[in-house]
Amino acid sequence: MNKQYTMEDVAKISGVSLSTVSRVLTNSAKVSKTKKSLVLKAVKELDYNINSLASNLASNKSKEIAVIIPDITNPFFAEVFKGIDDIISADNNHYSIMLCNTNFSRSKEKKYIEHIIKKRVEGVIVVSTDLSEELVNNIKRKTSIISIETFLKGVDMVDITNELAMFEATEYLISNGHKKIAFFGWQSGVHSLNQRMEGYKNALEKHNIPLKDNYLVNCGFTQAEVYIAAVNFMESKDIPTAIIAINDNTAISIMVAFEKIGVKIPEDISLIGFDNIVISRIVSPKLTTVAQPSYYMGETAAELLINKINKNRNQRDKETEEIPKRIILPTKLIIRGSVKKIF
Amino acid sequence: MNKQYTMEDVAKISGVSLSTVSRVLTNSAKVSKTKKSLVLKAVKELDYNINSLASNLASNKSKEIAVIIPDITNPFFAEVFKGIDDIISADNNHYSIMLCNTNFSRSKEKKYIEHIIKKRVEGVIVVSTDLSEELVNNIKRKTSIISIETFLKGVDMVDITNELAMFEATEYLISNGHKKIAFFGWQSGVHSLNQRMEGYKNALEKHNIPLKDNYLVNCGFTQAEVYIAAVNFMESKDIPTAIIAINDNTAISIMVAFEKIGVKIPEDISLIGFDNIVISRIVSPKLTTVAQPSYYMGETAAELLINKINKNRNQRDKETEEIPKRIILPTKLIIRGSVKKIF
DNA sequence: GTGAAAGCGCTAACAC
DNA sequence: GTGTTAGCGCTTTCAC
Numbered sequence: 032m033n034k035q036y037t038m039e040d041v042a043k044i045s046g047v048s049l050s051t052v053s054r055v056l057t058n059s060a061k062v063s064k065t066k067k068s069l070v071l072k073a074v075k076e077l078d079y080n081i082n083s084l085a086s087n088l089a090s091n092k093s094k095e096i097a098v099i100i101p102d103i104t105n106p107f108f109a110e111v112f113k114g115i116d117d118i119i120s121a122d123n124n125h126y127s128i129m130l131c132n133t134n135f136s137r138s139k140e141k142k143y144i145e146h147i148i149k150k151r152v153e154g155v156i157v158v159s160t161d162l163s164e165e166l167v168n169n170i171k172r173k174t175s176i177i178s179i180e181t182f183l184k185g186v187d188m189v190d191i192t193n194e195l196a197m198f199e200a201t202e203y204l205i206s207n208g209h210k211k212i213a214f215f216g217w218q219s220g221v222h223s224l225n226q227r228m229e230g231y232k233n234a235l236e237k238h239n240i241p242l243k244d245n246y247l248v249n250c251g252f253t254q255a256e257v258y259i260a261a262v263n264f265m266e267s268k269d270i271p272t273a274i275i276a277i278n279d280n281t282a283i284s285i286m287v288a289f290e291k292i293g294v295k296i297p298e299d300i301s302l303i304g305f306d307n308i309v310i311s312r313i314v315s316p317k318l319t320t321v322a323q324p325s326y327y328m329g330e331t332a333a334e335l336l337i338n339k340i341n342k343n344r345n346q347r348d349k350e351t352e353e354i355p356k357r358i359i360l361p362t363k364l365i366i367r368g369s370v371k372k373i374f
Numbered sequence: 375m376n377k378q379y380t381m382e383d384v385a386k387i388s389g390v391s392l393s394t395v396s397r398v399l400t401n402s403a404k405v406s407k408t409k410k411s412l413v414l415k416a417v418k419e420l421d422y423n424i425n426s427l428a429s430n431l432a433s434n435k436s437k438e439i440a441v442i443i444p445d446i447t448n449p450f451f452a453e454v455f456k457g458i459d460d461i462i463s464a465d466n467n468h469y470s471i472m473l474c475n476t477n478f479s480r481s482k483e484k485k486y487i488e489h490i491i492k493k494r495v496e497g498v499i500v501v502s503t504d505l506s507e508e509l510v511n512n513i514k515r516k517t518s519i520i521s522i523e524t525f526l527k528g529v530d531m532v533d534i535t536n537e538l539a540m541f542e543a544t545e546y547l548i549s550n551g552h553k554k555i556a557f558f559g560w561q562s563g564v565h566s567l568n569q570r571m572e573g574y575k576n577a578l579e580k581h582n583i584p585l586k587d588n589y590l591v592n593c594g595f596t597q598a599e600v601y602i603a604a605v606n607f608m609e610s611k612d613i614p615t616a617i618i619a620i621n622d623n624t625a626i627s628i629m630v631a632f633e634k635i636g637v638k639i640p641e642d643i644s645l646i647g648f649d650n651i652v653i654s655r656i657v658s659p660k661l662t663t664v665a666q667p668s669y670y671m672g673e674t675a676a677e678l679l680i681n682k683i684n685k686n687r688n689q690r691d692k693e694t695e696e697i698p699k700r701i702i703l704p705t706k707l708i709i710r711g712s713v714k715k716i717f
Numbered sequence: 718g719t720g721a722a723a724g725c726g727c728t729a730a731c732a733c
Numbered sequence: 734g735t736g737t738t739a740g741c742g743c744t745t746t747c748a749c
Contacts, residue, residue: 078512381727426727
C-alpha cells in the first residue's frame with residue numbers, strides 16, 4: 032500500500048491554499064476555473080482521495096447509516112435490504128450502509144448498537160427486531176431511527192397489515208371447510224409475529240372455532256427446529272386438517288419434514304405460509320401464502336429515514352417529540368396449491 | 375436527539391485528565407482503580423460514548439471492512455456474507471462491515487470503491503466480481519483485498535474447484551448416457567463462471583463429444599431473462615437430452631419455465647445446477663447440483679483479510695509484492711432427482 | 718474568490 | 734500512573 036497524501040500535499044503541488052482544495056473537492060463554494068483545474072490536475076497526479084475520517088470529524092457527519100436485520104440469509108429480509116440499499120446508495124446521497132446481521136442474538140444486537148452510536152451513524156433502520164425499550168431510547172437519544180414491521184415505542188414505522196392478512200388467510204382455510212387449524216410460530220415478542228397470531232385467533236373466534244392450545248406450536252425458527260417440531264406434531268393424536276405457518280421459511284421446513292415422513296400436502300393436510308418468498312412458488316405443491324411488498328417496504332423506510340435525518344439535523348436539541356408516524360402497506364393472499372377443499 | 379458529550383466533559387466531571395479518560399475507555403494503558411471508577415461513573419452519568427469519528431482519525435484506523443457482492447438476494451452470496459460477518463464481527467475485532475451490493479452494475483462497483491478508499495476502509499472482500507485491473511490496482515494501492523471465487527491479478531483468493539466440479543458434473547451426465555448436453559450460462563468475464571464452462575467443455579472433449587454452438591446458451595442472470603431463454607431454447611429443432619446450468623438460480627428459473635410449457639424434468643430433459651442453495655433440495659424434482667462450502671468460504675476469506683490487515687499495517691511503504699495466495703476449497707456433486715439415465 | 722487560522726474530538730508521544 | 738501537548742486531515746469562519 033502506498034502512502035496516502037493529504038490536502039496539504041495537493042495544495043502545495045497546485046500552488047493554492049488548503050481551503051481552496053477543500054472547496055474544489057467538496058463543491059462547497061465557488062472557485063475560479065484556473066485554480067480549480069490546477070487542483071484537479073494535482074489530485075490526479077497524486078492519485079489523491081479525500082480522507083473521510085477527517086472530513087467526517089470536521090463536519091460532524093458520518094455519512095453512514097446502519098441496517099439491523101435478523102438474518103440476511105432469509106430471502107424476505109434480503110429483499111427488504113435491497114430496497115433500502117437502492118435508496119440509500121442512490122447518486123444524490125453519499126451514504127454507505129453498515130449491515131448489522133444479528134442472527135436473532137440479543138448480545139449481537141447490543142454490540143451493534145454500541146458500534147452504531149460510537150460511529151455516530153446518522154440513522155438506523157431496524158427490521159423485524161424487537162429491541163428493548165432501553166436500547167431504543169438509547170438509539171433515539173443519539174441518532175435517527177425507523178423500524179420495519181416491528182412496533183418500537185415512539186419510533187416511526189413501516190408496517191403491513193399483518194393481523195388482517197392472517198385473519199384472511201385463516202378465513203380462507205375456514206371457507207374451504209377447515210375447522211381444525213394449527214398455527215406454527217414462536218414466541219418472539221416481535222410485533223409483526225404477534226399480530227399474525229392475533230389474526231389467526233380472531234378469525235377462529237369470529238367463526239366460533241375454539242382455540243386449542245395443542246394447535247399452537249412453538250416451533251422455533253431454524254430449519255432444524257421446525258423440522259423436529261413438525262415431525263413430533265404429526266405423532267400426536269389430535270392432528271388438524273390445516274396448518275398456518277408464521278412465514279414461508281417455516282412453511283417450507285414443514286414441507287421438507289412432511290415429505291420425509293410421508294405426509295402429503297395438500298391431500299393429508301393443508302398449509303399456508305407468509306411472505307411470498309421466491310421459493311414459495313417453486314416448491315411442490317406451490318405454497319399458498321401472503322405476499323408483502325418487501326422491496327417497497329425497504330424503499331419506504333429508507334426514504335423516511337433520509338427525511339428524518341435532514342430534519343433532525345436542523346432541530347438538534349429542540350424538544351420536538353412528535354407522534355410517531357406509521358405507514359401501513361397492504362398485503363395480498365396468494366392462492367396456490369397447498370390448500371385442499373374439504374367437506 | 376441529545377447533545378453529545380466529549381472526553382473533555384468526562385474528564386472535567388471525573389476530575390482526571392483527558393488522557394486518563396482515553397486510557398480507561400480504550401484499555402490502552404494501566405490506570406489506577408480509583409480514577410478508573412471515577413471515569414466510569416462520569417461516563418455513565420453523561421451517557422457518554424466515545425466518538426469513533428475522532429478516534430479513528432487520530433489512530434488512523436477506520437475499523438471498517440467492506441464486502442463487495444453482486445446480489446445479496448442470492449442465497450449463495452448471503453451465505454458467504456454470513457461466513458464473513460461471523461468472523462469480522464467476532465468479539466475480539468471491532469470492525470463493522472460496509473455492504474456493497476452491486477447488482478452487477480459497473481457504475482455501482484466504481485462508486486462503492488471510491489467510497490471504500492475515501493473512508494479508509496481497512497480491507498475489502500470481493501465476492502464473484504471481476505473488477506477491472508485498473509480498479510483492483512487502485513484498491514491495492516490503498517487498502518488490503520481478498521477475493522472470493524474471482525481471479526483478480528495479484529490478489530489473494532479463496533476459490534473452489536470450479537472447473538473440476540463442472541467436469542465431473544458433465545461426466546456424470548455422460549455416464550448416464552447423455553451425449554447431447556447444453557450449457558446455460560452467460561458471458562460475464564467472471565473467472566469462476568468461465569472455469570465452469572471450461573469444465574463442461576473439457577469433459578465433452580475427453581469423451582469425444584463435439585461442442586455445439588447452439589448448445590451454449592447465453593441466458594442472462596435475471597429470472598426473467600433465463601425464463602425467456604429457456605422457452606425459446608425449447609422451440610428450436612435441436613433439443614438436447616440434458617442441460618447444465620451455471621448455477622442453481624439459473625437451473626431453477628429453467629425449471630419454472632419448463633413447468634409452464636409442460637417440459638418434464640427429468641423425463642423429457644435432465645438438469646444439473648451449481649451451488650446447492652437451500653431451494654435446490656426443496657424443488658420438485660430435487661435438483662442434482664454441485665455443493666460448495668459457501669459459509670466456509672466467507673469465513674476463510676475474512677480470516678485471511680484480518681491477517682493481511684495486521685501484516686500490512688506493519689509494513690506500509692515496503693515494497694513487498696508477494697506471490698498471491700490461493701486457497702482452493704473442494705466441491706461435491708450432490709446427486710438428487712433431476713437427471714435421468716438414458717440409453 | 719481566496720487564504721489564514723481555529724477548531725472537530727480524539728490518540729500517542731513525552732515528561733514527570 | 735498521570736497530565737500536557739502536539740498532532741490526525743479535514744471544514745469552516747473570518748478577513749481581505
